[in-house]
Amino acid sequence: MEKQYKDGIEYPKELDNNDRLGPFRQRFLLTKGVIYMCGNSLGLASKDAEEAVLTVLDKWKDHGVKIWNVDDGKYYLYSGYLAELMAPLVGAEKDEIAFAGSTTTNIHQAISTFYKPTKDKYKILVDDINFPTDRYAVDSQVRLKGYDPKDAVKVIKSVEEKFLNEDDVIEAMTDEVALILLPAVFYRTAQVVDMKKITAVAKERGIIMGWDLSHAVGAIEIDLKSLDADFAVWCTYKYLNGGPGATSALYVNRRHFKQLPGLAGWFGNKHETQFLLRQEFDHQQDASGWQIGTPSLLAMAGLEGSLKIFNEAGMSSIRSKSLHITGYLMYLIEKKLVQYGFSIGNFKEDSKRGGHVCLEHDEGYRISLALKARGVVPDFRDPNVIRLTPTALYTSYVEVYNVVEILLDVIKTESYKQFSSKRNLVV
Ligand SMILES: Cc1ncc(COP(=O)(O)O)c(C=O)c1O
Structure with a gap:
């Protein structure tokens, strides 16, 4: 995570404006009001598909x-x-x-x-x-x-x-x-x-x-x-x-x-x-x-x-945006969430991490349910991992910023406590 990132909503907007892969987002069938962070599990449908x-x-x-x-x-x-x-x-x-x-x-x-x-x-x-x-x-x-x-x-x-x-x-x-x-x-x-x-x-x-x-x-x-x-x-x-x-x-x-x-x-x-x-x-x-x-x-x-x-798009551009946008997510997690019991469970070096961020928290399961209720789609893997995937082709930097703001709200207001920890059939 050698790159320098900045806080504040203006910064991700600027990144989106300059994103060479940004136009590919229009090719995907995104749902209004939903931030999809689960492309590591099931990628979104595209118009082309x-x-x-x-x-x-x-x-x-x-x-x-x-x-x-x-x-x-x-x-x-x-x-x-x-x-x-x-x-x-x-x-x-x-x-x-x-x-x-x-x-x-x-x-x-x-x-x-x-x-x-x-x-x-x-x-x-x-x-x-x-x-x-x-x-x-x-x-x-x-x-x-x-x-x-x-x-x-x-x-x-x-x-x-x-x-x-x-x-x-x-x-x-x-x-x-x-x-x-x-x-x-x-x-x-x-x-x-x-x-x-x-x-x-x-x-x-x-x-x-x-x-x-x-x-x-x-x-x-x-x-x-x-x-x-x-x-x-x-x-x-x-x-x-x-x-x-x-x-x-x-x-x-x-x-x-x-x-x-x-x-x-x-x-x-x-x-x-x-x-x-x-x-x-x-x-x-x-x-x-x-x-x-x-x-x-x-x-x-x-x-x-x-x-x-x-x-x-080409794999080399896809990989470089993926590293940059996951790096941005990790930067925001470290800046805003670590103090609330979250930790990053993946390697931070570019050469050792794939396309998702492994966000750990003891209450990870209930937090993942609270995220879904707020329109964010992550997935959860036992015992404590929320997988968050900002994909290179259809995730914007503003969405990443918003996901972290929502996580912050969920943890500060403890809204995750209204959910049961009983696992659904598909988590
Ligand atoms: C490493 C790995 N292999 C295989 C699978 C699933 O295989 P299948 O296509 O047979 O469902 C998964 C599913 O998440 C996986 O993560």
Whole structure:
């Protein structure tokens, strides 16, 4: 947080006036009177995404089953079409990216492909603070291969259940480790992990390296080519604004294109022979060979619109505004809120923090409810974290200023005390 910020409402107004990404805000469907700070969980709809979804709907209405062939087979090859839009954001080649299923199913797909345990090399290395679905998938894959997760899943202990120390990861890469799955950015504390350092050692030691980029893609710059990991997965409904449950992405390093997918299905068959419907699987030798069944066009279409916005804005501008606006939020928190029991739970250095600010308070849950009642949408993660995400594409500096003023009011008036601490089903 090296930048200098100023207090007062005139300052954010001036920042908004000079914001090169400011015009992108008009492309999003914002609700009047609501300050949306939850793009880390579910990104907002854009006009571009809406148009793309409506186009698919129209094609279906007009063409029925012929939708797969219209526009030169665009929708039959939709995963590849979206991969071309996605590739510049993650520094991969387009044929190394496929869109299919959810992040969790893509983890299953990747592990079932790359995890080939032997008597001496059979462990999967994970951490203890990742989003739990990754762990559920890893444990079940290990069980499918006949191992006990208590033995075959090696868990790196985090520091204070908050941060991962890269040197601890490297120390844990012993001979019996066959595969590593780690997040690039942590969902709670927004820690950016040094992927380069870890991947380089994994490669040296002959360990398959997979990254979950769910909280990284669209928030930080990623260069999969120079990283040279074996696989990566990410969801597209967070920073990428693809829509609730939008189809997820899978990256497979081209050096693995000849491998058979662990979970084969007819949409992973070579395009030229798929509709010959032979009994033998003849897999497409690029990332789309890892697709399984018929893609959900309606769950992919939003991405067509939103990825176009990302390509227009460019990841480097997005990252630099994100760092600046989250830095501004941290500045206001330190100036106005710390004295009321709030603390910042993320690293403050630019290189170590992702797209959200992790605001901690013992009454975090009830405060998050009070914020919602005042028209601010954050989210909450147990035990005490309010995640606040001013996104580069649609959050203004004035909104950030107002969020902190509302927090100040909520804490000073203790208005959060009228809410129950009983957790809702979705928090
Ligand atoms: C790191 C990480 N992986 C995966 C998921 C969810 O995966 P899925 O797309 O299968 O719901 C999340 C959801 O927040 C996540 O944070």
